[in-house]
Amino acid sequence: MPDTTLMALKAAGARVRAEGSLIEAGVDTAILKRCALVLRDAGMYPVFMTAVHTEAGFMLCYQFALWDSPCRVLVSTPAKNDGRAVSLTPLFPGLQWHEREARDMFGIIFENHPDLRPLLLCDEDRDLQPLRKDPARLKTPEQLTRAEHTDPDEQAP
Amino acid sequence: MDTPGHRQKGCPAPRCPVAPPNCVQPDDTPTLWYPLRLAEPILDACRANSLWPLTFGLSCCAIEMMSAGMARFDMARYGAEVFRPSPRQADLMIVAGTVNKKMAPVVQRLYEQMADPKWVIALGNCAVSGGPFAGEGNYAVIEGVDRLIPVDVYVTGCPPRPEGLLEAIFTLQEKITGRRHPLPQNRHPHKVQKR
Numbered sequence: 598m599p600d601t602t603l604m605a606l607k608a609a610g611a612r613v614r615a616e617g618s619l620i621e622a623g624v625d626t627a628i629l630k631r632c633a634l635v636l637r638d639a640g641m642y643p644v645f646m647t648a649v650h651t652e653a654g655f656m657l658c659y660q661f662a663l664w665d666s667p668c669r670v671l672v673s674t675p676a677k678n679d680g681r682a683v684s685l686t687p688l689f690p691g692l693q694w695h696e697r698e699a700r701d702m703f704g705i706i707f708e709n710h711p712d713l714r715p716l717l718l719c720d721e722d723r724d725l726q727p728l729r730k731d732p733a734r735l736k737t738p739e740q741l742t743r744a745e746h747t748d749p750d751e752q753a754p
Numbered sequence: 755m756d757t758p759g760h761r762q763k764g765c766p767a768p769r770c771p772v773a774p775p776n777c778v779q780p781d782d783t784p785t786l787w788y789p790l791r792l793a794e795p796i797l798d799a800c801r802a803n804s805l806w807p808l809t810f811g812l813s814c815c816a817i818e819m820m821s822a823g824m825a826r827f828d829m830a831r832y833g834a835e836v837f838r839p840s841p842r843q844a845d846l847m848i849v850a851g852t853v854n855k856k857m858a859p860v861v862q863r864l865y866e867q868m869a870d871p872k873w874v875i876a877l878g879n880c881a882v883s884g885g886p887f888a889g890e891g892n893y894a895v896i897e898g899v900d901r902l903i904p905v906d907v908y909v910t911g912c913p914p915r916p917e918g919l920l921e922a923i924f925t926l927q928e929k930i931t932g933r934r935h936p937l938p939q940n941r942h943p944h945k946v947q948k949r
Contacts, residue, residue, distance in 0.1 A: 717856065717894075718855075718856065718894070719855045719856045722855065722894075725893060727894075
């Protein structure tokens, strides 16, 4: 990944931590779209998108990669407090099914998504939200982030 | 105390609740079709030796079904190799895998689209009872395909071996005709199949 893209991500307001070709970016909801545009302009494509239910609410996790060089960007962003989120489908059409799946499993409503019909659940179960956790078993986002490569002195994203 | 009812000649139900003029139970009175009914055992033997399964794999058990159809196990030896792409042409549905709630209406519709007489084999633990998915917290998997459609033969295993599917075909042939190997050429040369 060119350093200019990294700089552009930081300039957009992302908290970026790079380990070789692996880049983790913590992003606020307001600047998610701007960061996604930066990644799209760098020629990256989305690998997957999913959500995690934590004590602080839902975390949306995106992974982006490059076709021609080894590089992964993990973008995590909190959903809004009312359980809604910004859809990236207008930028990356391939994310449409991933966001539909997150809508099925967690009930996150993606704004500006073209088609939020249930993908995996049947129609009568559309509000089942099976992956929402029992409130007593929720963990903090810190407990759920990768710990094995983390330098304790370094600021977590 | 006797329940109300009647006994019509040839009626299989001993006490049929339907009064004679409306009773639609078949009777054995010779009609124009009587010779055809006498030929029924022959037709059954033909059906049993020419089961046409629906090409219908729902998950990993379908791999075993394909294996049973290919050269090593070769279901063609028993007349059941013509996998049909359309339910209109099939008379055997092999439910090979997990039936989930989203898929259930499709399974039901395919079964209803098959022409009579038709049979169903539930292949593998998922189709038999939900398998590993049956348990607390299951929200998506139908726990046994017999909750949707009638099943003739159950094959357990996760997945079952292709021999299991072959044995299910034999059992189905026995169910259709009353004999384990309705046509002698299907019999193994050794006396291993004696039951």
